[in-house]
Amino acid sequence: MAETQIERQIDRSHMTVSDEVAIQITAMNKWFGTFHVLRDINLTVNRGERIVIAGPSGSGKSTLIRCINRLEEHQSGQIIVDGTELTSDLKNIDKVRSEVGMVFQHFNLFPHLTIMENLTLAPIWVRKVPKKEADEVAMYYLEKVKIPEQALKYPGQLSGGQQQRVAIARSLCMKPRIMLFDEPTSALDPEMIKEVLDTMIELAEEGMTMICVTHEMGFAQAVANRVIFMDQGQIVEQNEPYEFFNNPQSERTKLFLSQILGH
Amino acid sequence: MSEHHSAAYVRSAMLPEQAPPVSEIGVIRWLRENLFSGPLNTFLTLAGSFILYFLVKEYYPWLRHSVWHAGSVGECRDIVTATWGEGATGACWAIIRDRWNMFMFGFYPREHYWRPTLALGLLIFAAAPVLFAESRSIRMVVLGIVAAFLLVAFPGLGVGAAANLMLAAALAAMLVVAWSRPWGLLWLTGIYPGLAVWMLWGGSVWGPVLAMSGFVLGWAAWLATRRFGTILSVGAAVLVPVAWWLFGVEQVLPLFDAVLPYSIDAVRSEKFGGFVLALTIGVAGIVLSLPIGVVLALARRSDMLLVKALAVGFIEFIRGVPLISLLFVASLLLNYFLPPGTNFDIILRVIIMVTLFAAAYIAEVVRGGLAALPRGQFEAADSLGLDYWKAQRLIVLPQALKISIPGIVSTFIGMFKDTTLVVFVGLLDPLKGITDSVRASFEWKGAYWEPYIFVGCIFFIFNFSMSRYSMYLERRLKRDHR
Numbered sequence: 001m002a003e004t005q006i007e008r009q010i011d012r013s014h015m016t017v018s019d020e021v022a023i024q025i026t027a028m029n030k031w032f033g034t035f036h037v038l039r040d041i042n043l044t045v046n047r048g049e050r051i052v053i054a055g056p057s058g059s060g061k062s063t064l065i066r067c068i069n070r071l072e073e074h075q076s077g078q079i080i081v082d083g084t085e086l087t088s089d090l091k092n093i094d095k096v097r098s099e100v101g102m103v104f105q106h107f108n109l110f111p112h113l114t115i116m117e118n119l120t121l122a123p124i125w126v127r128k129v130p131k132k133e134a135d136e137v138a139m140y141y142l143e144k145v146k147i148p149e150q151a152l153k154y155p156g157q158l159s160g161g162q163q164q165r166v167a168i169a170r171s172l173c174m175k176p177r178i179m180l181f182d183e184p185t186s187a188l189d190p191e192m193i194k195e196v197l198d199t200m201i202e203l204a205e206e207g208m209t210m211i212c213v214t215h216e217m218g219f220a221q222a223v224a225n226r227v228i229f230m231d232q233g234q235i236v237e238q239n240e241p242y243e244f245f246n247n248p249q250s251e252r253t254k255l256f257l258s259q260i261l262g263h
Numbered sequence: 264m265s266e267h268h269s270a271a272y273v274r275s276a277m278l279p280e281q282a283p284p285v286s287e288i289g290v291i292r293w294l295r296e297n298l299f300s301g302p303l304n305t306f307l308t309l310a311g312s313f314i315l316y317f318l319v320k321e322y323y324p325w326l327r328h329s330v331w332h333a334g335s336v337g338e339c340r341d342i343v344t345a346t347w348g349e350g351a352t353g354a355c356w357a358i359i360r361d362r363w364n365m366f367m368f369g370f371y372p373r374e375h376y377w378r379p380t381l382a383l384g385l386l387i388f389a390a391a392p393v394l395f396a397e398s399r400s401i402r403m404v405v406l407g408i409v410a411a412f413l414l415v416a417f418p419g420l421g422v423g424a425a426a427n428l429m430l431a432a433a434l435a436a437m438l439v440v441a442w443s444r445p446w447g448l449l450w451l452t453g454i455y456p457g458l459a460v461w462m463l464w465g466g467s468v469w470g471p472v473l474a475m476s477g478f479v480l481g482w483a484a485w486l487a488t489r490r491f492g493t494i495l496s497v498g499a500a501v502l503v504p505v506a507w508w509l510f511g512v513e514q515v516l517p518l519f520d521a522v523l524p525y526s527i528d529a530v531r532s533e534k535f536g537g538f539v540l541a542l543t544i545g546v547a548g549i550v551l552s553l554p555i556g557v558v559l560a561l562a563r564r565s566d567m568l569l570v571k572a573l574a575v576g577f578i579e580f581i582r583g584v585p586l587i588s589l590l591f592v593a594s595l596l597l598n599y600f601l602p603p604g605t606n607f608d609i610i611l612r613v614i615i616m617v618t619l620f621a622a623a624y625i626a627e628v629v630r631g632g633l634a635a636l637p638r639g640q641f642e643a644a645d646s647l648g649l650d651y652w653k654a655q656r657l658i659v660l661p662q663a664l665k666i667s668i669p670g671i672v673s674t675f676i677g678m679f680k681d682t683t684l685v686v687f688v689g690l691l692d693p694l695k696g697i698t699d700s701v702r703a704s705f706e707w708k709g710a711y712w713e714p715y716i717f718v719g720c721i722f723f724i725f726n727f728s729m730s731r732y733s734m735y736l737e738r739r740l741k742r743d744h745r
Binding site: 102112 | 640642649653657661665
């Protein structure tokens with residue numbers, strides 16, 4: 001299974017967890033038709049936390065984080081993001097979405113727009129930022145993800161790793177307070193995984209609140225302050241990374257780790 | 264394995280480049296690859312050659328014996344016989360030479376031929392900011408051809424030298440604007456609908472002006488009520504112009520006519536015919552059906568049950584009945600439902616029906632484009648906080664419409680050809696209506712092929728242009744795999 005080695009030194013000076021609650025999920029349940037996909041999820045995420053969600057496929061990891069910006073609707077329980085409860089109220093949903101960045105497995109860049117237009121679209125149309133300012137912000141983040149020279153190309157002309165870094169930059173241009181990553185490296189070739197993980201690590205070093213669904217256990221060990229293990233729609237175990245990997249408690253976790261770490 | 268065998272090998276001399284064998288270059292290769300690549304291809308080539316030979320052998324003499332100067336079909340035949348001997352047949356293009364104006368203008372008054380001609384020319388100018396914004400060279404070539412056509416045609420249509428000079432000056436000015444800025448002619452695009460209606464039907468200038476001002480009123484209403492929320496402002500933007508058109512215009516029109524009278528000769532709809540009629544209906548149908556079709560496609564994919572049900576019902580109903588039946592409804596039944604004494608223009612009624620008909624097809628084509636978009640595009644738009652309309656406008660529709668271009672243009676081409684069906688409600692379409700009325704005259708009785716070929720060629724020019732434009736657009740919008 002995938003385990004990219006994290007070789008770089010990580011600067012932990014800004015990686016501080018505050019007492020302020022960023023996301024509060026209480027007794028949340030979700031069904032796809034009759035299939036009970038998320039069962040009694042309780043999760044509190046504080047500002048500055050870096051959480052990795054792991055688990056076998058079909059365990060509801062992606063569905064959980066997709067509930068946090070309401071790409072999926074939950075049927076019972078409560079999700080409060082930055083003090084705003086997610087209900088069917090469209091105003092609240094748009095408010096939460098503009099505060100929460102999301103990075104997808106398949107990048108989902110807009111293929112008919114240039115990289116620059118991809119980055120400035122939401123700031124201009126949602127945040128009403130003047131175009132010039134949006135361009136400057138976009139260029140700043142493109143430099144941050146180290147591909148400023150691609151600004152005027154179209155997504156189809158970029159490699160997968162570059163596209164994913166553009167997707168991260170696109171989210172950052174909205175100045176989000178929380179970032180969600182839905183298997184951001186699963187569609188990438190091994191040599192490109194590293195460049196995307198590097199970008200994510202830099203983000204963590206700056207103190208971004210992050211929730212990552214990923215199979216990259218090296219990333220989890222290096223960056224996460226908490227690992228959550230899910231199976232059959234439930235949170236089975238959560239712990240800080242060292243304990244999680246070296247001293248797993250439940251049988252399910254032990255089995256999963258033995259498979260994924262390939263021992 | 265032998266002791267001498269070794270995997271190691273070093274080339275001592277590099278080989279120079281050599282000419283390819285004869286069978287791999289030039290005409291021979293092209294022939295082999297394209298015409299004789301296998302038994303089936305060889306057979307098809309031979310069969311195709313034979314069919315081509317047969318067609319040329321049968322019809323070439325007929326075309327070669329063409330007669331352009333004659334007063335009647337009988338005269339044509341006499342000339343052919345005199346020139347090519349007994350039993351020879353020849354095309355009698357004299358009918359086109361004599362009656363071309365019928366095919367083009369129907370019974371439109373001869374002294375006003377310049378009006379529909381200018382309307383058609385200006386149509387291309389008005390469309391330039393939308394259709395040819397991207398490439399200056401294409402824009403200038405197209406507009407240059409149109410301007411040259413107008414300047415050549417106008418003296419022939421009996422326009423005086425002074426007026427022609429004015430036209431030349433106006434065209435030159437517009438060409439300069441189109442040269443300097445891609446969107447420079449957008450003002451013309453804005454006023455064109457009113458301008459075209461006025462030039463085609465004539466009458467008081469205030470009718471079209473006041474009708475067009477409805478859009479300005481709607482925009483003003485939207486601006487004024489914008490801060491009270493989307494529903495209210497959209498409602499105001501729709502209701503105010505509708506109320507203006509239904510009740511306001513007829514109150515105000517006499518006032519304007521009395522204070523500042525300005526009008527040109529009115530031409531009644533019954534006088535329209537030929538390609539003036541086909542183009543009027545076709546262009547109006549194309550321009551109106553695209554937005555309606557897009558809205559229907561979005562409605563059909565809506566989560567709101569009522570909206571969706573209405574869209575599905577409308578689309579399936581329209582697609583389920585023949586266009587002719589809708590045209591009959593327009594021409595006959597509508598009169599029973601409307602209050603007595605209302606004079607609801609027949610061409611307007613036909614345009615409405617043709618538009619609705621095309622819109623239903625466009626809706627399905629666009630729905631196909633929408634369905635082809637990956638779900639991730641919608642999710643990315645959502646996750647960035649774009650609301651429904653912004654996501655549709657900025658992300659979804661540009662991509663979906665691009666995918667739908669071939670289907671949309673096919674629908675337009677089909678609709679343009681279907682405008683000939685208006686013959687069944689008594690309008691003089693170029694294909695049957697005009698042809699029949701030309702042939703009804705004593706001189707041209709018996710000329711069958713020539714009018715049809717002529718009308719077919721003109722239709723072909725328009726439709727082929729649309730087809731080429733759609734291919735150009737597809738190429739221009741291609742963004743992936745560069």
